Amino acid sequence: MKNQNKGILKKVLKHIGKYRFYLLCSILLAAISVILTLYIPILTGRAVDCIVSAGNVDFGSILGILKEMAVIVVLTAAVQWLMNACNNKIAYQVVRDVRDEAFKKLQLLPLKYIDGHSHGDIVSRIIADVDQFSDGLLMGFTQLFTGVVTIIGTLLFMLSINVSTTIVVVILTPLSFFIAGFIAKRTFNMSKLQSETRGEQTALIDEMIGNAKVVKAFNHEQKAVEQFDGINLRLEKTSVRAIFFSSLTNPSTRFVNSLVYAGVGILGAFLAIRGRISVGRLTSFLSYANQYTKPFNEISGVVTELQTAFACAGRVFEFIEEEPQQPDAEDAVVLSAPKGQITMENVAFSYNPGQKLIDNFNLEVKPGQRVAIVGPTGCGKTTVINLLMRFYDVNKGSIKIDGTDIRSMTRKSLRDSFGMVLQDTWLHAGTIRENIVMGKPDATDEEVVAAAKAAHSHSFIKRLPMGYDTVISEDGGSLSQGQKQLLCITRVMLSLPPMLILDEATSSIDTRTEIKISQAFQAMMQGRTSFIVAHRLSTIREADIILVMKDGNIIEQGNHETLLKKENGFYANLYQSQFTA
Numbered sequence: 219m220k221n222q223n224k225g226i227l228k229k230v231l232k233h234i235g236k237y238r239f240y241l242l243c244s245i246l247l248a249a250i251s252v253i254l255t256l257y258i259p260i261l262t263g264r265a266v267d268c269i270v271s272a273g274n275v276d277f278g279s280i281l282g283i284l285k286e287m288a289v290i291v292v293l294t295a296a297v298q299w300l301m302n303a304c305n306n307k308i309a310y311q312v313v314r315d316v317r318d319e320a321f322k323k324l325q326l327l328p329l330k331y332i333d334g335h336s337h338g339d340i341v342s343r344i345i346a347d348v349d350q351f352s353d354g355l356l357m358g359f360t361q362l363f364t365g366v367v368t369i370i371g372t373l374l375f376m377l378s379i380n381v382s383t384t385i386v387v388v389i390l391t392p393l394s395f396f397i398a399g400f401i402a403k404r405t406f407n408m409s410k411l412q413s414e415t416r417g418e419q420t421a422l423i424d425e426m427i428g429n430a431k432v433v434k435a436f437n438h439e440q441k442a443v444e445q446f447d448g449i450n451l452r453l454e455k456t457s458v459r460a461i462f463f464s465s466l467t468n469p470s471t472r473f474v475n476s477l478v479y480a481g482v483g484i485l486g487a488f489l490a491i492r493g494r495i496s497v498g499r500l501t502s503f504l505s506y507a508n509q510y511t512k513p514f515n516e517i518s519g520v521v522t523e524l525q526t527a528f529a530c531a532g533r534v535f536e537f538i539e540e541e542p543q544q545p546d547a548e549d550a551v552v553l554s555a556p557k558g559q560i561t562m563e564n565v566a567f568s569y570n571p572g573q574k575l576i577d578n579f580n581l582e583v584k585p586g587q588r589v590a591i592v593g594p595t596g597c598g599k600t601t602v603i604n605l606l607m608r609f610y611d612v613n614k615g616s617i618k619i620d621g622t623d624i625r626s627m628t629r630k631s632l633r634d635s636f637g638m639v640l641q642d643t644w645l646h647a648g649t650i651r652e653n654i655v656m657g658k659p660d661a662t663d664e665e666v667v668a669a670a671k672a673a674h675s676h677s678f679i680k681r682l683p684m685g686y687d688t689v690i691s692e693d694g695g696s697l698s699q700g701q702k703q704l705l706c707i708t709r710v711m712l713s714l715p716p717m718l719i720l721d722e723a724t725s726s727i728d729t730r731t732e733i734k735i736s737q738a739f740q741a742m743m744q745g746r747t748s749f750i751v752a753h754r755l756s757t758i759r760e761a762d763i764i765l766v767m768k769d770g771n772i773i774e775q776g777n778h779e780t781l782l783k784k785e786n787g788f789y790a791n792l793y794q795s796q797f798t799a
Contacts, residue, residue, distance in 0.1 A: 226528045237308050240304045251297045254296055256368070263501050306356065317348050319538050346416055347413055408456060412532055453648065464526070487500075560617070560717075561581070588747075589761065637714070637717070670686075766788050
C-alpha cells in the first residue's frame with residue numbers, strides 16, 4: 219500500500235505542479251495566518267499579567283492590548299480567506315484537469331476495453347471517484363499546510379517561553395502519529411473497496427435505467443430490487459467499516475492530546491508556584507500546547523481522508539493509464555475520394571483468443587456494388603462491419619480499399635468515407651438540426667431540409683413544437699424509435715459519403731415508410747459501394763452480391779436469383795421460410 223500511495227502521490231503532485239504560483243501563495247498565506255494566530259496568546263498572557271491583584275489592574279495597557287488583538291483577528295480572517303481561495307483554485311483546477319484527461323482517454327480507448335468493462339463503473343470513476351478525490355485534496359490543502367506551519371510555529375514560541383515544558387510536549391505528542399498511521403492502513407483498504415462497490419452499484423443503476431422497458435416487460439423489477447439490495451448491503455458494510463476506522467482517529471488523538479495538556483498544566487503550575495514562570499506566560503504556554511496538539515488531530519483526520527482520496531484517485535489514474543488504441547502510423551495516408559473497391563484477404567478475427575469467430579474470410583467488392591450480408595445470429599455479420607470501420611483490427615490477413623490496407627490509413631479519413639445507419643440509433647442532447655448536421659457541420663438550411671425530405675423525416679420534424687430547432691434530450695427523448703431512426707438516416711442522406719453501411723437501417727420503421735426509404739436508399743446507393751446487413755430478405759433483392767454467412771465464413775455467394783436456384787441452398791431455405799405461408 220505504501221508504494222501504491224507513493225505512486226499516486228507523485229501523479230497528484232505532477233498535476234499540482236502546473237499551479238505552483240497558487241501553491242506558493244497558499245503556503246505563504248498559511249505561514250502568515252499561523253504567525254498572526256500564534257501572536258494572540260502572547261497578547262493574552264500580557265493582558266493576564268496586567269491584572270496584578272484585586273483593585274490593582276492596569277486598564278490602560280489592557281485596552282491597548284485588546285485593540286491590537288482586534289486588528290490581528292481581522293487581518294487573520296482576511297489572510298485565511300485568501301488562502302482558502304488559493305486552495306480552492308488549486309483543488310478544482312486539478313480535478314478539472316484529471317476529469318478532462320479521463321474523458322479524453324475515454325475517446326482514445328479501443329472498443330475492446332469499453333465493450334469489456336461495465337459502463338457504470340467507468341462513469342463512477344470519472345464522476346464519483348473524482349469528486350471524492352476533490353474533497354480529500356481540498357481538505358489536504360486547507361488543513362495540512364496550516365497544520366504543519368502551526369506545529370513548527372507553536373514549537374518555537376513554546377521554546378521561547380520554557381524549554382523543559384516544551385520537551386514534555388514534544389515527547390508525548392508523536393503518539394498521535396502512531397495511532398493515525400495504524401488506522402490509516404485499514405482506512406485505505408476499506409475506502410478502495412467502498413469505491414469499487416459504489417462503481418458496481420452505479421453500473422447496475424445505469425443498466426436498469428437503460429433497459430427499463432425490458433425490465434418491466436419481463437417482470438424483472440423484484441429481481442432487480444433484490445440484486446440492488448445485495449450490492450447496497452455490501453456498500454453499507456464497507457462504508458460503515460471505512461467510516462468506523464476513519465472516525466477512530468479523532469477521538470484517539472484527542473485523548474493523547476488531553477494527556478499532553480494535563481501534563482503541561484500540572485508541570486506549569488509547579489513552575490509558577492516556584493516563580494520560574496508568570497501566570498500570564500503559563501496561560502500563553504497552555505494556549506500554545508493546545509494549539510500545538512490541535513493540528514495533530516486535524517492532520518490525522520486529513521490522513522484518513524487522504525486515504526479515501528488516494529483510493530479514488532488510484533482508480534481514476536488506473537483508467538487514465540489504460541492502453542489506448544494503437545495510434546495511426548506516422549506515414550498513414552489520408553483516404554480521399556475513394557472509388558470503393560474493397561478486398562478482404564484471408565481475414566481472421568475473434569473477440570476472445572480462445573473462441574474462433576471469423577477465419578480465412580475472403581471477399582472482392584468492385585466499386586459501386588451493393589453487398590448484402592445475411593445469416594443466422596452470431597455468424598459474424600456485424601463483426602465484418604466493425605472490421606471495415608476499424609473499430610477492431612483484424613488478427614490476420616488484410617482489408618484493402620482501392621488497394622491500400624486500411625491499417626495504413628488514418629482512422630478519421632477512413633470513417634469519414636463511410637456513412638453508417640445502424641439498428642441502434644444514437645442522438646445527442648441538442649436540437650434536431652444539430653443532430654442532423656453531425657456529419658456535415660457546414661450544411662445550409664436548404665441542404666438539411668432536402669436531406670430530411672429525401673429521408674421522409676421532414677413531415678414529422680415540422681410537426682414538432684420548434685421544428686428543426688426543437689431541443690431533444692439524450693438519446694432522442696420522447697421521439698419514437700422509428701422517428702429516431704429516420705433522423706439517423708437523414709444524417710447520412712445529408713453527408714452522402716462515398717461508401718455506405720446499412721445495418722438493419724429500417725428495422726424500426728413502418729412498412730409504408732420503409733418502401734419510401736428503400737427507394738431513397740436505392741437512389742443514394744447508385745455509384746456507391748454499399749454494405750447492407752438485413753434479416754428481412756425482401757430488402758436485399760436488388761443487391762449485386764449477397765453473402766450468406768455461417769460460423770464466420772461465407773458459405774454461399776451470388777445475387778438473389780442465383781441463390782434461389784440452388785437446390786437445398788441455405789439462402790433459398792431461409793428465403794422460403796420467410797415468405798411461405
